[in-house]
Amino acid sequence: MPDAERRPQPLYHRYVALGDSQTEGVGDGDDAGGLRGFADRLAEHLARHNPGLRYANLAVRGRLAGQVHEEQLGPALALRPDLATVVAGVNDVLRPGCDVGAVAGRLELMFAALTEQGARVATLTFPDPARLTPLARPLSSRVRALNDLVRAAAARRDVLVVEAAAHAVVADPRMWSTDRLHASPLGHERIAAALAQGLTLPGSDGSWALPLPPPEVPAPSGLGLAAAELRWAVGFLGPWLVRRLRGRSSGDGRTAKRPELRPVAAGSGG
Template sequence: MTGQWFVRYVAIGDSQTEGLHDGDERSGYRGWADRLAEHLSELNPRLRYANLAVRGSLARQVRAGQLPAALELGPDLVTVCAGMNDVIRPRFDADRVCGELDEVVAALAARGVRVVITTFPDIGKLMPIARRLVPRVIALNAGIRESAARHGATLVDAFPHAAIADQRLYSADRLHANAEGHARIAAAVAHALELPGFDDGWTAPLAPAPPRPWWSNARTEVSWLGGCVGPWIGRGLLGASSGNRRTAKRPLLAPVAVRGDRELSGR
């Protein structure tokens, strides 16, 4: 099925798919899945789109909660992006997490759904302090690739592309993409779906950044440690989630309003 004929698109996952930091709490988050839905709607105005992603979701929560809701909507396209919240938890079992995601892909594929699943970038380049977690990301990505091959899902493999680990595509917390980053992810999925007008330009590196003095870099690191890492560690120790008491932003299939802006189209 080519992209212009998708009529029911459902996105499942965590905060990245919800769209954090592409917009804000007051005006609402846009995110790569919304942007992809806009691209699809330009090709087929009959498209209906739902986004079931909830920030903080673990792979098991996506499988147990979001998957059944997605299947009830009868989608012909589902994007799956989950697992990073598992990676950053104190205890991580790659086999278990990959097994949860494999069940998601298997269940969707068994219904004849076109599934797109993504790997994750090298977080060691985004956050040098997180380099010890890179083997976890590698193990998660390996399981995602195997699942995609096993069930015939479309794979967007972000890890090999250095551009996707460029800090300039991320918000201040270095976990969530900014508007330009979300546009790139949307372009990557559009390219994987072979939508007209999209190519591998999403892999192109950004222009070299001007050098910064050491004291400016040090100040940025201290600010990030205090403002982002501290609260994240605190939630992890308490077993809390940023998604507590939150629900999906688009729980039902609905038409897509195409934005007029094209400065971050990702093309």
């Protein structure tokens, strides 16, 4: 029997997602055909067991935690969610001079405002970036520090923390897009399943954390691995650094894809 079927199930009527590109759904679909992402997938799961569920996604790619707080919290509170996800901070950690304490403080302000209004709030821990690319090893200590601070803030505010980062499967390259910054469709599916289990939704269990089957093509090693790292640096890291130097963001000129609460047809893609 799935874990979630053993516990009483709360009903959710209004789910609001706050965050950056992961919550927007980058890596799961495209701008031409539409993005899906873990929040859309979670909303679909919720809709199967919560008749009349309405869902809004306020996330915008490239946003820092402070921007999520300043731009999305007010609209989120106005929608009066009974369930909210808040996932932000990675964009901050990537920048030189990141104040991890300040990032966690912004997240806690959002946790507090949403829970005090009566919402059930959930968030995620972030994986060690060095497990995805060796070039990101200097960021590992920041990510660990942010995860620790998020756990502490969540404990103070009665927020659910889904420890997705603790499982080995998150380091599987198939869980990530080619840019190594955004989850792949499979990764978004697993994140949604992890949140569903954390929320004890019907039909959820721990299978999301199981390893993937062995890959058909072995991972590169030696010179092949070095060449792959170089291709990634040229194709993704370089353009990202250029945007930072120019003071630009991938989210410039963008707005939330789903700013209002709308019904969700289960399994429809949102």
